[in-house]
Amino acid sequence: MVNSVALEGDGCDICSQAEAELVEISHKLNCSREQVQGSDQCGDGQWLPWSAPVLLQHYPLYRISDANCSGDDAAPPEERSIPFEERYDVLSGEASQKLLWWLQPRLVLSGHTHSACEVLHAGGVPEISVPSFSWRNRNNPSFIMGSLTSRDYALSKCYLPFEDTVLTTYCGAAGFVLVLVLAHFECLASPFLFGWNLLRMPTPTTR
Template structure:
């Protein structure tokens, strides 16, 4: 009986340690491998360290199983809090589609949505969070007033730090025909990469893009919406404009097996970007299986049963 009790304690302890590692520690292990990008000049007071995420797509009451909803929210919560602990950003930018069903929600449901988001993505008092409106938050052309009433939308004047440094933040990408020019490892897979964008739905129109870039003359543009990564070089010699546009991959495991986030160091004269990965679900699953196997082996192997 004593040997059986010892083996059972060993087994339960192993299962507990497996859960602890796969649900808590693994986020720190993976996130710690990414660091803030550094400029090749001493840090100045005007430097801003910004965390950028996009497309969290919190489920509402209409779609999705409750277990899937709970799992995805737990993953994003643990990942985000681990990022805040390890990287300590000065500000957080969320590039739209915080919700998955915001456009169909009643005012009460929308308020609950907002409160749930800020609980899951809690930031310290000394860290600011700015959010950009996405189509899944309010729809394409309506309910903007409600969104702003709940302080979800971030208009350009609110982004003083980045707008004065000519960094544009938005949900939709600038005009492009498709993602065919995207060659990053996290770019859309084929044949989705070659699917033609719907003008004003999958990206801004050509006219809106020309107007914005000519007025702002950005040094960099960050957007979401596609759930995939993309780096586009924009150049207009006539307007004397040249900049890179970064599509930020989704932060949710519902949208991709390898969610990403960006660490951006910004100064008035320059900026640098690091794209960072989160644990893959396959990695978490394989790790759990291996640890459970090791636990079973050391708990129930014949040699252990024969010992006192």
């Protein structure tokens, strides 16, 4: 997990610390990779078993826009071609290249834009931008469930009901309950009261 807010590249304390930690992680990953390849350039340290990392961060890696994104939870068509602003909507191109170079991830998971998108970066690294999980940001929220192993991963997207559907269901249920309460206390207008009383009449029996 990377704190993408610390990748502004302006030399701030938190930025410098984050970059130093990423360089150290990159060194460890490279040594683990070289250990598998039989290299002794990293010495005899006890390195972790090699596994390409999965990069999880809030801001997406740099892309021009969502023009190539599609799907039910992608950005609306009229918004997909709006250019993204570096360091505001997405990471800068420089920071994105550094992350890909340092970590060489097998998968990137990001968010922030409130819309889904799948991008293939240089070297064939896939990035999946996860849409918002809140009805406050979109009418059809969704989330992703994943299973990760050291060599593979599997992702599945799950959708929440449309907010319009939920509100309509709540209003319909509330209205139905209100009618039942009013009918019980005989507060409905005469046509409703007549129908309710008719339903409550005992069924005649024949002998």
